[in-house]
Amino acid sequence: MVSELIKKKLTVFFRGLDVDKNGFVEPEDFDHIANNFARIRGWEPGSSDYENLHNQVISIWENYWINADINQDNKVSLDEYLESCNQQFVADNNSSAAWEQPMAALFDVIDINGNEQIALEEYKQLLTAFGFNASGYEEIFQKLDVNGDGYISKQEYLQLLKEFCGENPEATGNLFFGYY
Numbered sequence: 001m002v003s004e005l006i007k008k009k010l011t012v013f014f015r016g017l018d019v020d021k022n023g024f025v026e027p028e029d030f031d032h033i034a035n036n037f038a039r040i041r042g043w044e045p046g047s048s049d050y051e052n053l054h055n056q057v058i059s060i061w062e063n064y065w066i067n068a069d070i071n072q073d074n075k076v077s078l079d080e081y082l083e084s085c086n087q088q089f090v091a092d093n094n095s096s097a098a099w100e101q102p103m104a105a106l107f108d109v110i111d112i113n114g115n116e117q118i119a120l121e122e123y124k125q126l127l128t129a130f131g132f133n134a135s136g137y138e139e140i141f142q143k144l145d146v147n148g149d150g151y152i153s154k155q156e157y158l159q160l161l162k163e164f165c166g167e168n169p170e171a172t173g174n175l176f177f178g179y180y
């Protein structure tokens with residue numbers, strides 16, 4: 001059974017992906033995410049940049065989220081999400097690896113210039129294009145950039161996700177998707 005701390009963090013993640021705040025993560029939220037990124041980045045709907053990004057974010061729904069839709073109504077409630085995380089956790093011998101995959105898949109969406117590093121601006125875009133709490137993002141970014149080189153590398157990112165999915169209440173990675 002996942003702990004209360006982990007439930008709290010998974011709830012933060014869920015609410016961030018429920019961009020239209022109707023209580024469900026569903027395909028429309030991924031449309032909103034693509035549209036928000038496109039607006040921030042100045043891409044026209046229908047342009048190849050837009051289509052690539054849209055395909056990328058929709059694949060996160062199709063590859064991962066749809067599996068959490070237990071009652072098959074094409075949307076995932078918070079209860080369904082927590083239940084499916086719990087089931088995966090138990091099935092994987094108390095490992096959070098299965099939840100980390102869809103989070104890890106976000107890296108390529110965030111890393112817009114494809115240099116395998118998340119810059120401050122890219123991090124800010126992540127929080128705002130999704131429905132995460134972006135307040136204090138500069139301060140959070142400094143903490144997340146563990147080696148202080150001005151970027152969150154892919155290696156740092158994967159380590160932070162492990163922390164986000166883990167039991168240490170003091171871990172830096174807990175802040176990855178904003179203050180909660």
Ligand SMILES: [Ca+2]
Binds near residue numbers: 023024
């Ligand atoms: Ca929604």
Ligand SMILES: [Ca+2]
Binds near residue numbers: 069072077
């Ligand atoms: Ca459902």
Ligand SMILES: [Ca+2]
Binds near residue numbers: 110111117118119122
């Ligand atoms: Ca980058």
Ligand SMILES: [Ca+2]
Binds near residue numbers: 152
């Ligand atoms: Ca770094």
